[in-house]
Amino acid sequence: MSQSPVAALWRLRPYLRPYRKQLIIMVTAALVVEAADIAVPLVTKSVIDGAIAHHERGLLLPLGLLAIALGALSAGLSLIRRWVQGNAVANMEKDIRDDLYAHLQRLEPAFHDEWQSGQLLSRATTDLGTIRRFMGFGIVFLFISTMTFTAVSALLISLNWWLGLITMAMFVPVFVFCLRFEKKYKVLARRAQDQDGDLTTLVEEAATGVRVLKALGRAPEAADTHYAEADQLSRTRIAMAGVVGWFWSVLTLVPNAVIALAVVLGAVAVSKHAMTVGGLVAYITLGLQLVWPVEALGYILASGEEAATAAQRVVEIFDTDPAITSEAADEEEDHPERVVVPLTAEPRLPAPGHPSIRGVTGGSAPGGKTDHGPDLGHAAHVLFDNVSFSYPGDRRPVLSEVNLEVTRGETLVLTGATGSGKTTLLYLVPRLADVSGGRVLLAGRDVRDIPLPQLRQRVACGFEEATLFSASVRENVTFGAADATEEEIEAALIAAQASFVFELPWGLDTRIGEQGMALSGGQRQRVALARAILSRPEVLILDDPLSALDVQTEERVTRALHEILAGVTAIVVAHRPSTVALGDRVALLDDGVIAAVGSHRELMATDPVYANLMTMEEVAR
Numbered sequence: 001m002s003q004s005p006v007a008a009l010w011r012l013r014p015y016l017r018p019y020r021k022q023l024i025i026m027v028t029a030a031l032v033v034e035a036a037d038i039a040v041p042l043v044t045k046s047v048i049d050g051a052i053a054h055h056e057r058g059l060l061l062p063l064g065l066l067a068i069a070l071g072a073l074s075a076g077l078s079l080i081r082r083w084v085q086g087n088a089v090a091n092m093e094k095d096i097r098d099d100l101y102a103h104l105q106r107l108e109p110a111f112h113d114e115w116q117s118g119q120l121l122s123r124a125t126t127d128l129g130t131i132r133r134f135m136g137f138g139i140v141f142l143f144i145s146t147m148t149f150t151a152v153s154a155l156l157i158s159l160n161w162w163l164g165l166i167t168m169a170m171f172v173p174v175f176v177f178c179l180r181f182e183k184k185y186k187v188l189a190r191r192a193q194d195q196d197g198d199l200t201t202l203v204e205e206a207a208t209g210v211r212v213l214k215a216l217g218r219a220p221e222a223a224d225t226h227y228a229e230a231d232q233l234s235r236t237r238i239a240m241a242g243v244v245g246w247f248w249s250v251l252t253l254v255p256n257a258v259i260a261l262a263v264v265l266g267a268v269a270v271s272k273h274a275m276t277v278g279g280l281v282a283y284i285t286l287g288l289q290l291v292w293p294v295e296a297l298g299y300i301l302a303s304g305e306e307a308a309t310a311a312q313r314v315v316e317i318f319d320t321d322p323a324i325t326s327e328a329a330d331e332e333e334d335h336p337e338r339v340v341v342p343l344t345a346e347p348r349l350p351a352p353g354h355p356s357i358r359g360v361t362g363g364s365a366p367g368g369k370t371d372h373g374p375d376l377g378h379a380a381h382v383l384f385d386n387v388s389f390s391y392p393g394d395r396r397p398v399l400s401e402v403n404l405e406v407t408r409g410e411t412l413v414l415t416g417a418t419g420s421g422k423t424t425l426l427y428l429v430p431r432l433a434d435v436s437g438g439r440v441l442l443a444g445r446d447v448r449d450i451p452l453p454q455l456r457q458r459v460a461c462g463f464e465e466a467t468l469f470s471a472s473v474r475e476n477v478t479f480g481a482a483d484a485t486e487e488e489i490e491a492a493l494i495a496a497q498a499s500f501v502f503e504l505p506w507g508l509d510t511r512i513g514e515q516g517m518a519l520s521g522g523q524r525q526r527v528a529l530a531r532a533i534l535s536r537p538e539v540l541i542l543d544d545p546l547s548a549l550d551v552q553t554e555e556r557v558t559r560a561l562h563e564i565l566a567g568v569t570a571i572v573v574a575h576r577p578s579t580v581a582l583g584d585r586v587a588l589l590d591d592g593v594i595a596a597v598g599s600h601r602e603l604m605a606t607d608p609v610y611a612n613l614m615t616m617e618e619v620a621r
């Protein structure tokens, strides 16, 4: 169950801790400003009752100078407070945002599958902004308003106790009204923030899916959905404005009614000599100072409500624990490595002339070729030991009792009908998902016992949907290998048949990805392939890496891959006979079960399902 909004906001208080000094400066400055503002009416009283009533002209100049000094002090301190406040809350917002981002990165892909990206976006942007505004202004003004209200009330009672008590009594309904407002506004604020998240999702999907929308002629329908969602949000905001409008009008009416009453009753008190004229002027001027704190209460309560619901939405993410962690493994790192399964598999004999991944040559890449074959120092043994898997919230097993061994340096091709579980099986090695039963061993060690950063350094992935980031070609390719040399980057690009990047306007410095130069699907796949190659993994996992390539390019990449894969353990999802031929062995996955394992030739001869699958792929080409 999610926490109450106020409790959620309270939980974020540690983010204020580093800015305690600034908070103290802000509050002190605001208090002095308030004290100066309150003192001015008292100076006025001295001017009227002293300098004017008793014709003491000599008092006029010092009292006038005092009033000016108080005004200047108030202005100067307001400036300081705002500057300190702006700095502190901007930094605090950054701290929460950094932690939120880091937490989102720790959460497994299944979490991101479940959550709408727009909801995450609106929480990381709009909601944090709302929290910042309240932490910066709301909290300080809540404190200052309370102090001002208390001090002014005490002064009013001291000027005339019965008039002061009547004045205070008139504010009681305001507080009752506040409670009712809070109840109503809380519901509306949460609704608006959720609707804002839904709308952000729609806008994001419309932007990323613009081609599909246009191609299928669905743009008008998508626009209608957008208008309907936007309409809902604006209705909620109008309802909020209505509630706030009513609330503020009451908050404005009450203090003004109080002043009007004070004028009438104060005049009676002066006529009965229960109060001086200067006392009445001071009383009314001080009474006017209650207008702002009471009005500010409206803003503070509204922004407090919004901040509390925003905090609730942010805390909901913080409270989602990552299902895939390696805390136990991190602790165990101090101990010697525990090998569960002895490495019985014979490394494949290196073929002459094969380069290592580090010195990948592929085609015309400079250097790197050796006469000694692949360096298997980088290859690891992988074992799927009785693995089963179901997606969270879905009981149907996607994988059942999968037993599969990939020896050091071997290339295993995984094939099977669509939806048979190939991608899911690949996810289990770098722990993008965790097994539901059984275990996956990397070099004899359960992957869950390997610290995640280490595991993901040892296992590199190239996905069918090649994701490139808004960055240069170089930055994209070196994502998993920051220390790669220029020669290694070039060699990886050449090996992946991605030499076209050298012809881009700024070569490897050309920005590609979402905000950069548009690349074709096949070009993106090859850049992503170069990235996977360059990270020098022990295990290379490629999910249908050549699906977007034409026949000639596919043939060239396949030839290059042949060399690259020789020095690494690889699991490659493939459908076409030409790519399947990359593998030393082929495993056929049928509805989550390993149906056959063998060489392409063996399976063609002995397994009708496999033969049928390959023939259909060939025909489909």
Ligand SMILES: Nc1ncnc2c1ncn2[C@@H]1O[C@H](COP(=O)(O)OP(=O)(O)OP(=O)(O)O)[C@@H](O)[C@H]1O
Binding pocket: 110, 113, 391, 394, 398, 416, 417, 418, 419, 420, 421, 422, 423, 424, 425
């Ligand atoms: N995030 C998810 N949540 C629930 N079920 C999922 C999820 N991802 C995949 N599945 C289901 O798991 C099954 C296996 O999917 P998977 O992507 O592993 O198949 P595949 O063999 O790689 O398919 P393809 O060849 O089409 O890529 C499918 O039935 C799919 O609907």
